[in-house]
Amino acid sequence: MSERTSKDHTLVDLCIAAAAEAWRGDGEILATGIGLVPRLAAGLAWRTFSPDLLMTDSECMLVSEPVPVGPRDGYQPKVEGWMPFGKIFDHLWGGRRHAMTSPTQIDRLGYSNISCIGDPARPKVQLLGVRGVPGNTINHPCSFFVPGHSPRTFVARVDMASGVGYDPARWAPGVKQDFRELRLVVSNLGVLDFGGPASTMRLRSVHPGVTVAEVQEQTGFELALADPVGETPAPSAEQLEIIRLLDPRDLRASVFRT
Amino acid sequence: MNKRMTSANVVSELRDGMTIGIGGWGARRKPMALVREILRSPLRDLTLVSYGGPDVGMLCAAGKVKKLIFGFVSLDVIPLDPHFRAARQAGALEVMEIDEGMLQWGLRAAMIRLPFLPTRAGLACDVERLSPQLRTVQSPYDDGETLLAMPALRLDAALVHVDHADERGNAQILGPDPYFDDLFCGAATRRYVSCEHIVPTEQLTTLGCVHTLSINRSMVDGVVEVPFGAHPTSCTPKYGIDLEHLRVYGAASGSEKWAAYRQRHVDVSHDAYIEAVGGGARIAEIPPTIF
Numbered sequence: 205m206s207e208r209t210s211k212d213h214t215l216v217d218l219c220i221a222a223a224a225e226a227w228r229g230d231g232e233i234l235a236t237g238i239g240l241v242p243r244l245a246a247g248l249a250w251r252t253f254s255p256d257l258l259m260t261d262s263e264c265m266l267v268s269e270p271v272p273v274g275p276r277d278g279y280q281p282k283v284e285g286w287m288p289f290g291k292i293f294d295h296l297w298g299g300r301r302h303a304m305t306s307p308t309q310i311d312r313l314g315y316s317n318i319s320c321i322g323d324p325a326r327p328k329v330q331l332l333g334v335r336g337v338p339g340n341t342i343n344h345p346c347s348f349f350v351p352g353h354s355p356r357t358f359v360a361r362v363d364m365a366s367g368v369g370y371d372p373a374r375w376a377p378g379v380k381q382d383f384r385e386l387r388l389v390v391s392n393l394g395v396l397d398f399g400g401p402a403s404t405m406r407l408r409s410v411h412p413g414v415t416v417a418e419v420q421e422q423t424g425f426e427l428a429l430a431d432p433v434g435e436t437p438a439p440s441a442e443q444l445e446i447i448r449l450l451d452p453r454d455l456r457a458s459v460f461r462t
Numbered sequence: 463m464n465k466r467m468t469s470a471n472v473v474s475e476l477r478d479g480m481t482i483g484i485g486g487w488g489a490r491r492k493p494m495a496l497v498r499e500i501l502r503s504p505l506r507d508l509t510l511v512s513y514g515g516p517d518v519g520m521l522c523a524a525g526k527v528k529k530l531i532f533g534f535v536s537l538d539v540i541p542l543d544p545h546f547r548a549a550r551q552a553g554a555l556e557v558m559e560i561d562e563g564m565l566q567w568g569l570r571a572a573m574i575r576l577p578f579l580p581t582r583a584g585l586a587c588d589v590e591r592l593s594p595q596l597r598t599v600q601s602p603y604d605d606g607e608t609l610l611a612m613p614a615l616r617l618d619a620a621l622v623h624v625d626h627a628d629e630r631g632n633a634q635i636l637g638p639d640p641y642f643d644d645l646f647c648g649a650a651t652r653r654y655v656s657c658e659h660i661v662p663t664e665q666l667t668t669l670g671c672v673h674t675l676s677i678n679r680s681m682v683d684g685v686v687e688v689p690f691g692a693h694p695t696s697c698t699p700k701y702g703i704d705l706e707h708l709r710v711y712g713a714a715s716g717s718e719k720w721a722a723y724r725q726r727h728v729d730v731s732h733d734a735y736i737e738a739v740g741g742g743a744r745i746a747e748i749p750p751t752i753f
Contacts, residue, residue, distance in 0.1 A: 261753070262753035263638060263639070263753050264638050264639045265638065275752065276752060286638075288638070288639040288640060288641075289487060289562075289639055289641055289642065290566075290639075290640060290641070290642065292563075293562070293563035293566060296563070297563065297581070297582070297583065315587070319559065319588075320550070324559075324588065324592055325553065326550075326551070326552075326553035327550055327551055328551065329547075329551070330542070330546065330547040330550035330551055331542065332534045332535070332536055332541065332542065333514075333532055333533055333534035333535060333536075333559055334533060334534070334559055334560070334561060334587075334588075334589060335533055335534045335561075335562055336533070336561055336562045336563060337561070337587075338560075338561040338564070338583045338584050338585075338587050338589045339561045339562070339563045339564070339581070339582070339583030339584075341587070342582050342583060342585060342586065342587075343582060343583070364588050364592075365587045365588040365591075366587065366588070367587055368585070368586040368587050369587075374586050374587070375586050376585075376586070376598070376608060377608065378600060378606055378607055378608030379582075379585050379586055379607075379608045380582065380607050380608075381586075383582075
């Protein structure tokens with residue numbers, strides 16, 4: 205997959221700006237971006253249209269401004285609070301967070317997989333485990349970034365459902381669905397959500413140079429389509445400047461390197 | 463009251479088939495010296511409860527794990543532990559795979575002597591489906607919500623590593639995050655704390671404020687002084703994660719390479735291990751990990 209560059213921005217810059225939109229309208233909640241692009245996207249949202257967000261230093265300190273990625277080069281995080289693991293689940297299960305993760309698989313009804321590929325009893329490929337995805341997805345908004353959009357990542361049905369989704373058959377009577385909100389999926393090809401019929405995955409925009417047909421070809425199930433499917437906007441000069449400040453060593457250049 | 467023990471004393475009190483909880487998180491403040499002592503023993507068929515890192519990986523490599531209760535196994539700076547992966551991919555482990563917060567809830571239930579604690583986490587996904595022993599309860603109030611009843615995770619033994627302890631078992635954690643070491647001790651029948659240094663009680667509050675005293679002596683049965691006892695995991699602020707050594711450990715896959723790693727880094731005294739990884743002075747220079 206080649207980068208589609210213009211003289212001022214690259215594909216990864218466009219994806220960071222697209223992913224930042226996930227946090228638009230979020231007030232004073234914790235923004236968590238797991239992985240480089242999600243973390244930069246959360247920082248970008250915080251610096252622009254969602255100024256009341258909270259973020260950590262990716263460990264246990266709440267900070268007053270996003271911590272630049274990579275070696276600190278003398279930068280001291282501006283600590284304003286403490287969020288150790290002993291407090292985090294109270295916070296998350298209370299709904300005061302929106303997290304973006306990079307699952308290995310995601311399916312038509314929003315089930316995501318960070319745990320394993322193959323049969324969970326004896327995986328072909330063991331990954332991390334479910335981590336906090338079960339509690340996250342049933343308690344607070346969650347979004348996703350998938351750098352390699354293919355039928356192996358956008359699958360008909362995930363091998364292991366680490367989190368919850370929109371399949372009514374998986375929700376027993378009395379189980380509260382109120383807090384489930386799978387908001388945005390950003391990939392190297394486009395931006396998607398779960399606004400299709402019966403909350404199926406829907407294509408909202410294609411990145412410049414990508415066709416709807418190409419996205420469908422790279423997806424392992426039938427995608428619903430927004431009417432119309434737009435083009436993902438290029439990042440503004442202001443957004444690019446902020447991204448450069450958050451990633452001064454251009455670590456993001458390696459995200460789509462083949 | 464003097465609870466001083468050696469690592470060997472601790473392991474001599476453990477039995478085959480025990481459920482052992484290991485504190486720390488990933489590659490951070492794991493009681494690795496105690497884990498290596500278990501590797502040197504004939505213990506087998508263990509059930510582990512852990513926010514897993516090289517503790518789980520190493521015990522899997524040594525074939526000592528029958529069952530694992532976990533939310534993840536990760537080396538943090540290296541996402542995946544190759545030895546744990548190999549065991550899983552060989553079908554060598556029974557597992558109960560649960561949300562990280564469910565694990566906390568299970569330890570807390572055990573600590574406060576409840577049979578379970580209710581949570582929404584784990585419902586409507588494969589956590590529930592793959593662990594059919596997990597049950598639900600219905601709220602007895604007008605809401606009638608269906609909740610998951612996270613069962614108490616009772617431990618036969620807990621192993622944690624801290625900065626300092628006194629001889630009576632009051633334990634101090636100076637790092638930025640105490641993780642769940644207090645809950646591991648609270649959930650266990652026998653509680654073993656290794657530490658960088660055993661200090662007089664009155665020195666504890668000069669070394670850190672009272673909030674650093676996470677574990678009190680009524681929660682501890684044995685105290686072991688093991689400088690650099692968390693290596694290669696971190697013990698912030700004293701030393702960070704030894705990424706270089708984690709790479710050596712991670713590369714030791716397959717029976718031949720694992721045997722070579724064991725010979726140099728496991729089947730030796732703790733002092734010889736510290737020498738083999740470059741000495742205490744080198745470890746103390748490892749900067750805190752930037753995430």
